[in-house]
Amino acid sequence: MTTFVLVHGMWHGGWAWERVASLLEADGHPCVAVTLPGKDRAPGDPTFRGHCDHLTGVLTGIDGDVVLVGHSYSGALLTEVGAAPNVRAMVYVSAFCLEPGESVASVNDAEAGSEAGKDDIRQVGDYLVIDPDTARNAFYHDCAPEDAAYAVERLTPEHAGTRVAVVSRAAWRTVPSHFVVCTLDRACTPEVQRMMAARTHSWSELEASHSPMLSMPDAVARTIVKFAGEHVA
Template sequence: MTRKILAAAATSLALAAAPAHAAAPTPVKSIVLVHGGFVDGSGWADVYKILSKDGYKVTIVQNPTNSLADDVAVTRRAIAAADGKVILVGHSYGGVVVSEAGTDPKVAGLVYVTAFAPDKGESVNSLIANPPPGAPVPPILPPKDGYLFLDSAKFAASFAADVKPEVARFMAASQVPWGVAALQGAVTEPAWKVKPTWYLVAKDDKMIPPPAQRQMAERAHAKVEEVAGSHAVYVSKPAAVAAIIEKAARGAAE
């Protein structure tokens, strides 16, 4: 009997000393979505619905798109108000905003959705200054009072070719003025150098050439996925966009 008691005690001690299995990391549950130029945050509606249904707390930033500094300030306020750690997502020019704002300690990871991912000192202006031969030229009209618009007649073909025609027409008619100063805003310390990064390439983009997207993603050491879609892929393919955001939420927690 004594031997049995001693053996049981030894087993108990061994089990107590054994390292416990680490609990699976909890995914980041707060998502902040940042729109790009010419549009507002309403285009994120279907991505928002998917993420919310899956249990995420989603904030949609409404950038004034007057200047990079203004947009970064608005985004940082959204990060500060979010519950816990944040996955910060930027579309198009929104990628410049998240590159600058994403150094915030609450940001656990970045997602670029067919977006600019500038390095230190770069801006939209510098990134589009020398397009490769044969690259499509976005139909940007000459600036008026310091703001830019896309030619409404060419908006769908260049920005939203795979979006329902009536939605593309509405997007063209409801364009948000994009400040020239915002295009000139240069990133100081790009967040992708210090934060886990994901990038969704839209293979049919006529605003930011896919080869340029791939180059920026590679430079940022991003985990890259590609999907057939226009520049407005967040409108036309919300499930694909939500999927990479959820992967980032899980991956940033590991």
């Protein structure tokens, strides 16, 4: 049995995948919605290295094949540790499919247009925070107002090091990978996404904001299942 492991982006938690996970599970696909360590979120090391170790531990604890799905920042985690022995395929949902030596910051800040870039977030001590109105406009502009409000209320600070951490591996070179480009995205521009999508040689597009898990979970679930079906026996 193949397990779908769903990993969230910066400031979010496993809750961001609830709708997609429910759809996948209703279709008979076991899911694990990971909540990464962080302030006001889950115990453990909140740094990029800590997140990589946490995800590696999750993968090690799963019997059987895994399809690894990442949103936004967690694409860097997929890139770094996604070549685990039981990972058969990966899906990047507006996620950072990086080359060794790149970071989320180096890619997202290289092109103008992001509404969640370095000038749109604040550092408080060792953590980055994003203001509610900024998050609402950058992440959830095509979501129902109540869904956007629910998400904004659950955002938590993210360790500053996660955004600038440099990856040392590129798991997508050896693990079959698909990229979902969100064409209405204001956080990671479609142009930047298409550049990264070309690396995977397999991509599709959704007319969605940065958070299609909330605004169109059916389409996200179908995309994941379709790609998994092509690469997992």
